[in-house]
Amino acid sequence: AQSVTQLDSQVPVFEEAPVELRCNYSSSVSVYLFWYVQYPNQGLQLLLKYLSGSTLVKGINGFEAEFNKSQTSFHLRKPSVHISDTAEYFCAVSDLGAGNMLTFGGGTRLMVKP
Amino acid sequence: ETGVTQTPRHLVMGMTNKKSLKCEQHLGHNAMYWYKQSAKKPLELMFVYSLEERVENNSVPSRFSPECPNSSHLFLHLHTLQPEDSALYLCASSRGLAGGTTGELFFGEGSRLTVL
Numbered sequence: 446a447q448s449v450t451q452l453d454s455q456v457p458v459f460e461e462a463p464v465e466l467r468c469n470y471s472s473s474v475s476v477y478l479f480w481y482v483q484y485p486n487q488g489l490q491l492l493l494k495y496l497s498g499s500t501l502v503k504g505i506n507g508f509e510a511e512f513n514k515s516q517t518s519f520h521l522r523k524p525s526v527h528i529s530d531t532a533e534y535f536c537a538v539s540d541l542g543a544g545n546m547l548t549f550g551g552g553t554r555l556m557v558k559p
Numbered sequence: 560e561t562g563v564t565q566t567p568r569h570l571v572m573g574m575t576n577k578k579s580l581k582c583e584q585h586l587g588h589n590a591m592y593w594y595k596q597s598a599k600k601p602l603e604l605m606f607v608y609s610l611e612e613r614v615e616n617n618s619v620p621s622r623f624s625p626e627c628p629n630s631s632h633l634f635l636h637l638h639t640l641q642p643e644d645s646a647l648y649l650c651a652s653s654r655g656l657a658g659g660t661t662g663e664l665f666f667g668e669g670s671r672l673t674v675l
Contacts (some may be wrong), residue, residue: 551601
């Protein structure tokens, strides 16, 4: 069985500051990794994904994430956040070959302050 | 416009009512999903349909009954719910299901359910 842990339920940060949202996973097999974002009163949309290849993955809105197999982590980063980045961020994992059967973390609420 | 439309967006019902949530996808996908999003809890996968066949049922109480009449529509029929069933119910669709077709899930905006 696989699981995803997002250690921080809330991350407050000032506008234009850098941010890192942490994600750790556990799985007995190789995995695919995802970050989704949920803006207020909306559904989830894909921010970025790691399937294979380069461990540094770039996504939309200036976000990037790095896959670290030895630490079983997939932390999300942005060098300079905007007010509009205020949202809930979800890390998700699926076993290789399990297709779209995603397991989600508990989410991290990013609160960007002026 | 996300390509996945859920109705109603908000629903308030009593414990003895029967209601249904509807999901429609306009993306030509062949897999559809129901997720439950409760406060302070991870997203819970409830049901998965691939090519209109149910392939996953994660021990969901029988008071939730899914229906997938075709690859574009998915329903969640609700009856005799409990207050703890109050949550945001998210529908999603994808191009493929398993075997290396991992890709993006496209979510609707959700149906906010309140059970009194």
